[in-house]
Amino acid sequence: MSVLRVRNLSKAFGGVHAVENVSFDVGDGEFLALIGPNGAGKSTCFNMINGQLAPDRGDIQFADRSIVGLKPREIWRLGVGRTFQVAATFGSMTVAENVQMALVSHHGEIFRFARALAARHRERAFELLEQVGMAGSAPRACKELAYGDVKRVELAIALANEPRLLLMDEPTAGMAPRERNDLIALVKRLVVERRISVLFTEHSMDVVFAYADRIIVLARGMLIADGNAEAIRDNMQVQQVYLGAGRTFRPHAQAQS
């Protein structure tokens, strides 16, 4: 059973093929990593799945329904949550309000003009913050948080509409090794507990090899490899275009608990 089915996806910018004929599935409850050199088409792929870009060709099916041509917010309503490479939260709001905002949107209450937002969905917001370990910071301004904590708040926001699929664009960018590990461990736990599927891009190979169920590799817009950590690590082509000699990461890191 796959939650997301990508078929023959293609996109060109000014004659340059950014993504060419890419097909893959994300299984139910699967933690799938998408890796590849910068400019390989990962972001383009991502942006087509979340609706920010329209593909030239190909189909994307989420929960057995084509989502090509839908707007990002429509795709979100179907149950696709996402986090950004540079964590995107609402800086002028408190941590709790950030999550409440997502809940209010989830319940279709954006165009309400009377009762204050602060009084809406408080308990649920706290529950979500508790899950990511941020309940203690609920009343603080989001702009005051350390970057790692902002990432956690972003995760709570992404979970507010009870998504079936989470799209995470370089979730650990700009974080220290242990923070990376903690965040991905947290995501993995939520994935297992709530049976969410995750598609994520990442350059931190320690994290990818330790946690991903499966890894797919893009290079120059094409899918060049698909397999588990071991198969990808030993793939000559992947080593050549992406991994290199493996001197700048710990290739055999284990998940820490």
Add this chain to the structure above:
Amino acid sequence: MLEVEGLKAWYGAAQVLFEPSFHVGHGEVVALMGRNGAGKSTTLKALMALIPQRSGRVRFLDEDISDLKPFQIARRGLGFVPEDRRIFSDLTVAENLDIGRQPVRHLDGRPAPSWTMEKLFTIFPNLRDMPDRRGAHMSGGEQQMLTVARTLMGNPLLVLLDEPSEGVAPVIVEQMANAIVELKKEGLSVLLSEQNIHFAELVCDRAYVLEKGQLQWHGRMADLATDVAVQRRLLSV
């Protein structure tokens, strides 16, 4: 060659640097390590006077540069390579390099390491094939190389490199490490802000570790690489 004493910096009302002091010697490659938000990038930007609110004493080649403007500091021979590859994406590779161009310098009466496009292409071979390509049409790895090459066109004596390994493929990180080793061979000094200890270990002689804007550790890179306790405490490894 670079001596820093009691550097302070603020973003608005928030103080982010609390008087770290450090130095970089001739031909040295020094790492400035620390977690995200520890103040690494801020330190480099403060050295370049890119942060309006700052104080402290910065001496470069025995001259006080604390009160100079960014362009004056650059003209003294301090090169800055920013994080997130801030190339001029409307300009071609050749034009980007031209913006960085500055005259050859002298150090102690002898010509200092200097660069031409041709020489840069030997270190960054993939740039050779695309002098007329616009920055916007380059891959992230190529952009990263161009940012470094552009700064080298100014024939700096010391290069401030801000997280060159962040957000790029492992294979590019390796190329970057090789490039830095080449620069060191040419006689350049480098101050490198970095989170990736494996990368720093490949290229650096010494390291300073920042935490919450304060200097917490300094010593030989080789010692930091083996000191798991310090890594855990300050770098969250």
Add this chain to the structure above:
Amino acid sequence: MTLEALLFQALNGLAAASSLFFVGAGLSLIFGVTRIINIAHGSFYMLGLYLAATLAIKVGGGFGFWGGILAAGLVVAALGGLVEVLLLRRIYQAPELFQLLATFALLLVINDVVQYVWGPEDLLGPRAPGLRGSVEILGRNFPSYDLFLIAIGPLVLLLLHLMLARTRFGRLIRAATQDREMVGALGVNQAMLFTIVFVLGAFLAGFGGALQVAREPANLGLDLVVISDAFVVVVVGGMGSITGAFLAAVIIAEVKALCIGLGLVHFGAFAVNFSKLTLVAEFLVMAVVLIVRPFGLLGRPQAPVRNPAEIEDPIRPATLPLRAAAAALLLLLLLLPLLSKTSPYVLVLSIDVLIAILFATSLHFIMGPGGMHSFGHAAYFGLGAYGAALMVKFAAAATLLALIVAPLAGLMGALLFGWFAVRLSGVYLAMLTLAFAQIVWSILFQWEEVTGGSNGILGIWPQAPFDSRPAFYFLTLALVLAGVLLLRCFLFAPFGYAMRAGRDSPLRAEAIGIAVKRVQWIGFAIAGAFAGIAGGVFAFAKGTISPDVAWVSRSIDAMVMVLLGGIQTLTGPIVGAAVFTVLQDNVMRQTAFWRGLLGAVILLLVLVFPGGIVGALSKRAAARRKPA
């Protein structure tokens, strides 16, 4: 109209396009490098024209005329350099809005200086020595000088293009347009580059104005007319594109020329006077371009500016002391008619202050939490005022009924213009809203049968029971109080948060299902409706209204009030409106050159309080709470 006549008129349009292009190109260049929208650019044009006309008359002859044009451009360029070094250099780090405000203040000052030097009368230059005659084209006489103008536009375009593409200076400009900080860090003297670019931009404007010396008289209204046109040119052409500015200038000038050429046209029973529709036609062109290409014909999305404004604090419900202060203030306001029995002017001024408060609060609603910097909020104020006044004039409506129509008129206008405006953001939105306000103004001004043209509408007095000054004061107080509290309530409700969400991070807002544009559009419309109420009350308070109610300076007044109070606070616009209105009232009674004085005061405030009055106070309070 024959085909020949149409073609002839098209040639006329081309002659006007060159100057428009110069101003637009200068504006675009300056914005690209310094990120400042120089509203005083229209003043530079005006000044160029005055100088050239004066030199041509005083010095006389070919030297006076041709040398005068060049000299006018150079003098304006030098003035631009002075402005950059003395003023702008100090505010590059300030928020974008303060920079806009500063250049607007400069416009006010220059306008009064020009009035002081040249007087209020129009000044017409002589015809061009050597090009006095005309050539026969299409059976008509076409002035030779206009042919010269047609030729010089493309010539300057070519020169600018070569400079940008081929010279190191041009490369530096293009690089700085993308990332000026980085250019500085690479050893380029940024301050010098900024000054040179500003001087070049000012020269283009002054030269463009000077070239018109043989075609149009210099007058004091030119600065705002030209800057509105230049905004349209830049929006249509695409910010940062010199070629785009040229294309747009040609299109806009052509549309104008054709409208004038068409004149009065009969469609069966209807007669449409196209020559009065020039601004509306410009608007239509711009609307079409923006729908098809949101960043203009040759423009690209703007790179985000690298010194973002400080993120504001979360909003909190009013604290107890603030509530107590508000209650005390309300009590004072309720007792005011009793307290001011001996000086009736206090009530008159208080009504002005209250109207200003509602107007400023409605602008703050979209400007602060909404992040939409409207430079044309007076349009909705004006629509409200005229909506109410027309109800009285044509339907003899009761006061309250007219005051219900006022917000509806503001709402309708804001719905229409807002639909376009929210497609843009930042300075584009600011320019577009200003252009819209100019259109509203020109309709009010030109549709004489309905609006009374420049005379406006007279005798709109409140009926019983609001026909006494105190009664009308209470009505005003009630409406303003209700308006301010409602807007505040909206801000704490999900809608207000959704607006802030769209401002803080459009990416994230869309990713959690918020239709950012729709939220902004509704927000814009709400603000328009409340500005409409303020306008309606204004009409009854004054008894007479003229197109001035929608004039740019009223838009800017509101913006000054908001910025004066501090954009990041909810009480800011209230304090700002009160301070500004009282200040303006005092200054206006001191001198005939009150605009210039006002401009000088604004400049001073911008330089001293870059965070607004309330912002400065709360920052000081915060500093006292936790000593460094």
